[in-house]
Amino acid sequence: MARAFAEIAFTPSVRAAQTAQGSAEAYAKFLAPDADRGDRLSDREITFITARDGFYQATVSETGWPYVQFRGGPAGFLKVLNDRTIAYADFRGNRQYLSVGNLSIDDRVSLILMDYPNRRRLKVWGHAKLIGIHDDTELVASLHVETYRARPERAVIITIEAYDWNCPQHIPQRLTLEEFEPHVAPLRDEIARLTAENTALKASLGTQSSKRKS
Numbered sequence: 001m002a003r004a005f006a007e008i009a010f011t012p013s014v015r016a017a018q019t020a021q022g023s024a025e026a027y028a029k030f031l032a033p034d035a036d037r038g039d040r041l042s043d044r045e046i047t048f049i050t051a052r053d054g055f056y057q058a059t060v061s062e063t064g065w066p067y068v069q070f071r072g073g074p075a076g077f078l079k080v081l082n083d084r085t086i087a088y089a090d091f092r093g094n095r096q097y098l099s100v101g102n103l104s105i106d107d108r109v110s111l112i113l114m115d116y117p118n119r120r121r122l123k124v125w126g127h128a129k130l131i132g133i134h135d136d137t138e139l140v141a142s143l144h145v146e147t148y149r150a151r152p153e154r155a156v157i158i159t160i161e162a163y164d165w166n167c168p169q170h171i172p173q174r175l176t177l178e179e180f181e182p183h184v185a186p187l188r189d190e191i192a193r194l195t196a197e198n199t200a201l202k203a204s205l206g207t208q209s210s211k212r213k214s
Helices: 003-009 012-021 024-031 043-050 098-105 137-143 177-213
Strands: 054-060 066-072 079-082 085-091 108-115 120-132 152-165
Touching: 003 024, 003 120, 003 152, 012 024, 043 079, 043 108, 043 120, 054 098, 066 098, 085 120, 085 137, 098 120, 120 137, 137 152
Parallel strands: none
Antiparallel strands: 054 066, 054 108, 079 085, 085 152, 108 120, 120 152
8 A cells, every 4th residue: 555545545534443443553654754655557557457348437426426337348448648647438328427527526536447357456546537529539539449339429537646456355256258268168178079079979889780780
């Protein structure tokens, strides 16, 4: 955990809860002036982010209610522009525009990126800027994966304020169909081999039986 994350997350009420539960002393070191700030992406985070095919995004409305949605696309659609900036092409959905509306009055955003097979989770906090496709066609096009059949409406540019890797203790292991395929392929090949072998054996036995009858 880095100081940038602790400064945002450890509000007075959170620190009070930590004190009450006996963990305040253990976390105090992350708020120390000499603690690593950790607000710039390293190769580890960049590799992880660019491999994801989706993430959970949270925004806050003007009435104070949080709104969380899943943003999905082809692997790599969330792009790293530099060590403080990530971005993605926002595709047309159900046209409720809840996140768009929320970000128009409060640009704070939080992302949770999951790697279920390896039980890894990265949390990102930042400020989002929306750029419509008619305002910067080239930018939106540069973020859009051409092979993905979806219509981008805008670019979402996120300046990172903090990030943190979570403990994997309670993350369930799940696989997408693509992730599961390498595990199933050997079994499928073995079934095909045994089926062919069984078919050949039946044909051989049938031929021998016909010869005996003749």
